[in-house]
Amino acid sequence: xxxxxxxxxxxxxxxxxxxxxxxxxxxxxxxxxxxxxxxxxxxxxxxxxxxxxxxxxxxxxxxxxxxxxxxxxxxxxxxxxxxxxxxxxxxxxxxxxxxxxxxxxxxxxxxxxxxxxxxxxxxxxxxxxxxxxxxxxxxxxxxxxxxxxxxxxxxxxxxxxxxxxxxxxxxxxxxxxxxxxxxxxxxxxxxxxxxxxxxxxxxxxxxxxxxxxxxxxxxxxxxxxxxxxxxxxxx
Amino acid sequence: xxxxxxxxxxxxxxxxxxxxxxxxxxxxxxxxxxxxxxxxxxxxxxxxxxxxxxxxxxxxxxxxxxxxxxxxxxxxxxxxxxxxxxxxxxxxxxxxxxxxxxxxxxxxxxxxxxxxxxxxxxxxxxxxxxxxxxxxxxxxxxxxxxxxxxxxxxxxxxxxxxxxxxxxxxxxxxxxxxxxxxxxxxxxxxxxxxxxxxxxxxxxxxxxxxxxxxxxxxxxxxxxxxxxxxxxxxxxxxxxxxxxxxxxxxxxxxxxxxx
Numbered sequence: 001x002x003x004x005x006x007x008x009x010x011x012x013x014x015x016x017x018x019x020x021x022x023x024x025x026x027x028x029x030x031x032x033x034x035x036x037x038x039x040x041x042x043x044x045x046x047x048x049x050x051x052x053x054x055x056x057x058x059x060x061x062x063x064x065x066x067x068x069x070x071x072x073x074x075x076x077x078x079x080x081x082x083x084x085x086x087x088x089x090x091x092x093x094x095x096x097x098x099x100x101x102x103x104x105x106x107x108x109x110x111x112x113x114x115x116x117x118x119x120x121x122x123x124x125x126x127x128x129x130x131x132x133x134x135x136x137x138x139x140x141x142x143x144x145x146x147x148x149x150x151x152x153x154x155x156x157x158x159x160x161x162x163x164x165x166x167x168x169x170x171x172x173x174x175x176x177x178x179x180x181x182x183x184x185x186x187x188x189x190x191x192x193x194x195x196x197x198x199x200x201x202x203x204x205x206x207x208x209x210x211x212x213x214x215x216x217x218x219x220x221x222x223x224x225x226x227x228x229x230x231x232x233x234x235x
Numbered sequence: 236x237x238x239x240x241x242x243x244x245x246x247x248x249x250x251x252x253x254x255x256x257x258x259x260x261x262x263x264x265x266x267x268x269x270x271x272x273x274x275x276x277x278x279x280x281x282x283x284x285x286x287x288x289x290x291x292x293x294x295x296x297x298x299x300x301x302x303x304x305x306x307x308x309x310x311x312x313x314x315x316x317x318x319x320x321x322x323x324x325x326x327x328x329x330x331x332x333x334x335x336x337x338x339x340x341x342x343x344x345x346x347x348x349x350x351x352x353x354x355x356x357x358x359x360x361x362x363x364x365x366x367x368x369x370x371x372x373x374x375x376x377x378x379x380x381x382x383x384x385x386x387x388x389x390x391x392x393x394x395x396x397x398x399x400x401x402x403x404x405x406x407x408x409x410x411x412x413x414x415x416x417x418x419x420x421x422x423x424x425x426x427x428x429x430x431x432x433x434x435x436x437x438x439x440x441x442x443x444x445x446x447x448x449x450x451x452x453x454x455x456x457x458x459x460x461x462x463x464x465x466x467x468x469x470x471x472x473x474x475x476x477x478x479x480x481x482x483x484x485x486x487x488x489x490x491x492x493x494x
Contacts, residue, residue, distance in 0.1 A: 026286050027322065072367065073279060
């Protein structure tokens with residue numbers, strides 16, 4: 001059966017309900033929460049502060065160090081606390097997704113520590129994490145050339161969809177997995193892509209279409225992010 | 236260490252019966268509890284004490300029972316002092332402070348026999364439930380210990396069993412059956428001695444200036460766990476004094492929190 005109607009009734013290029021807020025962690029220098037439906041991530045930024053051990057210091061620029069983690073009870077089967085191969089990879093790609101937007105050359109020998117915690121997971125946790133992190137970095141007042149906006153796109157049973165849920169990621173056609181998942185992030189102002197991953201099976205024509213859709217949706221997310229920051233400033 | 240107020244200043248305030256945030260020495264901050272906040276957990280709760288915030292969750296898993304108790308379920312308590320919650324916390328496996336908190340919370344629950352482990356037996360000698368209680372700090376402004384115990388208590392209180400099929404947990408499918416809990420949920424109260432004074436529910440600056448600490452986990456009828464911390468000793472008189480206050484305070488909190 002082709003995937004003609006989404007499980008939750010959304011349009012194919014429609015995200016789940018987005019909620020965002022900054023300043024959720026009083027101790028942090030900057031913090032934010034971002035939700036795609038029931039996928040919820042929070043991010044906290046500490047720094048810039050002097051980077052130790054000293055041999056890691058770079059006199060030409062500061063370093064963004066990101067750690068992505070999930071609550072053990074954010075998923076259906078308990079996740080053991082502590083880092084996993086998956087979380088280490090996501091931490092790294094998140095770092096690289098955000099780095100291009102940060103003007104870290106202003107903070108030589110320093111570290112900006114970014115911590116992302118997934119509170120509740122229903123797919124799209126890394127993209128929600130990046131959106132929260134981007135807000136938290138801006139909320140911390142760090143000099144940035146732009147925000148980073150992120151969403152996952154994919155192909156489910158031949159249809160290009162945005163912001164996949166877990167059910168959609170697990171979609172099967174004739175007992176065979178028929179989903180392609182593409183986490184994507186972009187700096188909307190200059191249109192440069194900072195995160196791109198894919199797993200699945202897709203033609204290059206379909207991929208091009210998916211990326212155009214992702215870009216369009218990221219622009220909508222960007223507007224939400226700007227609005228949230230603006231409102232926090234006006235408070 | 237976070238930038239802390241001068242210890243002498245805190246002591247001089249306390250001697251005059253005052254605290255920086257205007258509370259009496261034995262007054263707790265406002266406590267807010269939000270239950271069932273993570274839909275993937277079998278039970279969960281967010282607890283705020285002033286600006287201190289923790290989130291606790293319960294997951295259930297099936298396992299083979301320990302050979303010395305073939306008909307009893309088990310429990311594991313973990314505490315993660317997340318680097319997200321304080322500039323003083325480092326990433327990495329739980330340190331001694333996190334482990335101490337987890338063990339005190341564990342003892343309060345275990346020794347008060349809050350959970351009826353016999354009722355967690357699915358097949359004697361073969362299959363029992365394991366209750367995983369995990370607590371994460373979200374913002375540390377002192378007294379993570381009592382906040383963690385409360386989060387664990389509320390998460391347990393609203394936890395339900397997942398479905399089982401062919402001796403396997405059907406994760407994501409929950410029943411409406413609650414965990415077998417006793418009515419008397421233990422309350423944990425941590426007292427701190429700063430100079431000569433005894434206080435309850437410290438903010439971070441007070442905690443950093445603490446000379447000694449005594450945690451009590453109690454139900455209306457009994458005391459189930461004690462843990463002394465800090466470098467300085469207590470006199471027996473001080474301990475008597477703390478015990479008396481603890482009983483009244485625990486009753487007060489139980490009523491206030493409907494626990």
